[in-house]
Amino acid sequence: MELRLRLVGRARSLTDTQQGWAGRDVVPYGQAREANGTRRVPYRFVHAADIHLDSPLRSLALRDPGLATLIGTATRQALARIVDLCLDEQVDALLLAGDLYDGEQTSMKTARFLAEQMHRLDEAGIGVFVIRGNHDAISRITRELTLPKNVKVFSGRAEAVAIDRPRGALPVTIHGVSFADPRAPESLLPRYRPPTEGAANIGLMHTSLDGAPGHDPYAPCRLADLQSHGFRYWALGHIHRRAIVPGACTVVMPGIPQGRDINEAGAKSCTLVTIADDGTVHVEERPTATAQFERIDIRLAAADDWHAVLDAIAHALGAARAATAAEHLIARLRLTGTTPLAWRLRADPDLLKAESDLRAGATGKTWIEALEIACTPPESTAPISGVPVTELRQLIQSDILPAGACAEEIRTIAEELRGQLPPELRALLGADQAGMDARLAELLAEGVDDVLARLQSSPGGGR
Numbered sequence: 330m331e332l333r334l335r336l337v338g339r340a341r342s343l344t345d346t347q348q349g350w351a352g353r354d355v356v357p358y359g360q361a362r363e364a365n366g367t368r369r370v371p372y373r374f375v376h377a378a379d380i381h382l383d384s385p386l387r388s389l390a391l392r393d394p395g396l397a398t399l400i401g402t403a404t405r406q407a408l409a410r411i412v413d414l415c416l417d418e419q420v421d422a423l424l425l426a427g428d429l430y431d432g433e434q435t436s437m438k439t440a441r442f443l444a445e446q447m448h449r450l451d452e453a454g455i456g457v458f459v460i461r462g463n464h465d466a467i468s469r470i471t472r473e474l475t476l477p478k479n480v481k482v483f484s485g486r487a488e489a490v491a492i493d494r495p496r497g498a499l500p501v502t503i504h505g506v507s508f509a510d511p512r513a514p515e516s517l518l519p520r521y522r523p524p525t526e527g528a529a530n531i532g533l534m535h536t537s538l539d540g541a542p543g544h545d546p547y548a549p550c551r552l553a554d555l556q557s558h559g560f561r562y563w564a565l566g567h568i569h570r571r572a573i574v575p576g577a578c579t580v581v582m583p584g585i586p587q588g589r590d591i592n593e594a595g596a597k598s599c600t601l602v603t604i605a606d607d608g609t610v611h612v613e614e615r616p617t618a619t620a621q622f623e624r625i626d627i628r629l630a631a632a633d634d635w636h637a638v639l640d641a642i643a644h645a646l647g648a649a650r651a652a653t654a655a656e657h658l659i660a661r662l663r664l665t666g667t668t669p670l671a672w673r674l675r676a677d678p679d680l681l682k683a684e685s686d687l688r689a690g691a692t693g694k695t696w697i698e699a700l701e702i703a704c705t706p707p708e709s710t711a712p713i714s715g716v717p718v719t720e721l722r723q724l725i726q727s728d729i730l731p732a733g734a735c736a737e738e739i740r741t742i743a744e745e746l747r748g749q750l751p752p753e754l755r756a757l758l759g760a761d762q763a764g765m766d767a768r769l770a771e772l773l774a775e776g777v778d779d780v781l782a783r784l785q786s787s788p789g790g791g792r
C-alpha cells in the first residue's frame with residue numbers, strides 16, 4: 330500500500346486529553362528533533378467508528394419533515410467532516426473501527442457517497458483501514474462495493490499491515506479482524522497476531538468489551554486483556570459512548586460521531602491520534618456532529634401563568650443553544666415541578682408544543698423533538714373529592730393498578746414490544762427486570778395523569 334510521506338516541519342501543539350499525562354515532558358511533535366538535528370516523524374491518524382451511514386430515523390417523535398431531512402443526512406455529513414479533518418490535519422491514515430454501514434437497508438447511493446469520500450483521501454495519499462462490525466456483516470454494500478486502492482478492509486482472519494515509514498522513524502503495524510457474521514458471541518482477541526517487535530502496534534476491534542447498557546454482547550473482551558496484549562493503541566468501536574483509558578496501552582472507544590435519536594444525546598466526535606517516535610500517544614477529541622440531541626429539564630415551580638411557562642422554556646432553550654457546539658440543537662423538554670398549571674399543561678400538550686416550537690425557532694437552528702410533562706399540581710388545585718374525576722383516580726390507584734393481573738398484562742405487552750426493538754433500543758424499557766418494572770410503573774403513572782388531566786379540563790369533567 331502506497332502511503333504519503335509528509336513534511337511535518339510546521340509547528341503545531343497537540344492537546345493531550347488523556348488523564349495521567351500531567352507532569353510529563355511532552356514536546357510538541359513539530360519541534361521535536363534528534364540529537365543530529367533531523368526532525369522526528371510521528372505517525373498521525375484519525376480514529377472513528379459507528380458512523381452507521383444513512384441510518385434510518387429511529388425516533389417516532391421525529392415527525393417534522395425538516396427535522397427528518399436533517400437527521401436523515403446527518404450521518405453523511407459526519408463522515409464528510411471526518412474526511413475533512415484528515416485532509417486538514419494531513420494525517421497518515423483514517424481508522425474505521427466497524428459499523429460504517431447500518432445493515433441490510435443501505436442503498437447503492439450510500440455506496441457511491443462512501444466511494445467519493447474515500448477517493449478524496451486517496452487523492453491526498455491518506456490510507457484507510459477498515460474492519461467490519463456487526464451491522465457491516467449484513468450489509469449488501471460490504472459484498473458489492475469496490476473501494477479505491479488506499480482502502481484496506483480487514484477480513485475475518487487476523488491480518489497485520491506494516492506501514493511504510495521514513496528511514497529511522499518508529500515502525501508502525503496495524504492489526505485487524507472483521508466480523509464475518511452479525512453475531513460474535515466469543516472474544517476476537519485470541520485471533521489477533523502477536524505484536525510486531527520494535528513497532529508501535531495499533532489494533533482495530535469491534536467489541537462490546539465487558540458489556541454496556543443498550544448493547545448486546547458482541548465479541549466481548551476484558552479491558553485488562555486488551556491492555557496486556559502488547560499493542561500500543563486499541564482503536565475500538567461498537568459502544569456509542571466515548572471513553573478513553575490511557576496508560577502503557579491507550580484504549581479508545583470514540584463513540585458514535587452523529588447521534589440519531591435522544592438516546593444518543595450529547596456532543597459527538599472522532600479522535601485525532603499522534604504516536605511520537607518515542608511511542609508516546611497523544612489524543613485529541615474533534616467534534617463531528619451536525620446535530621446534537623439534548624435532554625433539557627425545566628422546573629416550573631415558580632410559574633403561575635401560561636406566559637411564565639413559555640418564558641421558562643425560552644430561557645432554557647437559549648441556555649442550551651449557547652452551550653451546544655453543533656450547528657443544530659434537537660431538544661427533548663421535560664417539564665417538572667409543582668405548579669397550579671399542571672392540569673392545563675397536561676390537558677393542552679399540542680398547544681404547548683406549538684408555542685415551544687415558536688420559541689425554539691426564535692433561538693436559531695433549534696428543534697424540539699418531544700415534550701414531556703411531569704408537573705404536579707399543588708394540593709389546593711388537585712381534583713376535589715366527591716367529583717367523578719377524583720373518584721376515578723381513587724379507583725385506579727386503589728383497585729386497578731395494584732392488581733396482579735393488570736401488572737402482568739402490562740409486562741406482557743412491554744416484553745412483546747421490547748422484542749421487536751433493535752438491540753440498541755431495548756434498554757429504553759429497563760436494563761433488567763427490576764428496571765423494567767420501575768419504568769413501566771413510571772409510564773403508567775404518567776399515563777393516568779394525562780388521561781385524568783384531559784377529563785378534568787373537559788366540560789363537566791370537574792362535576
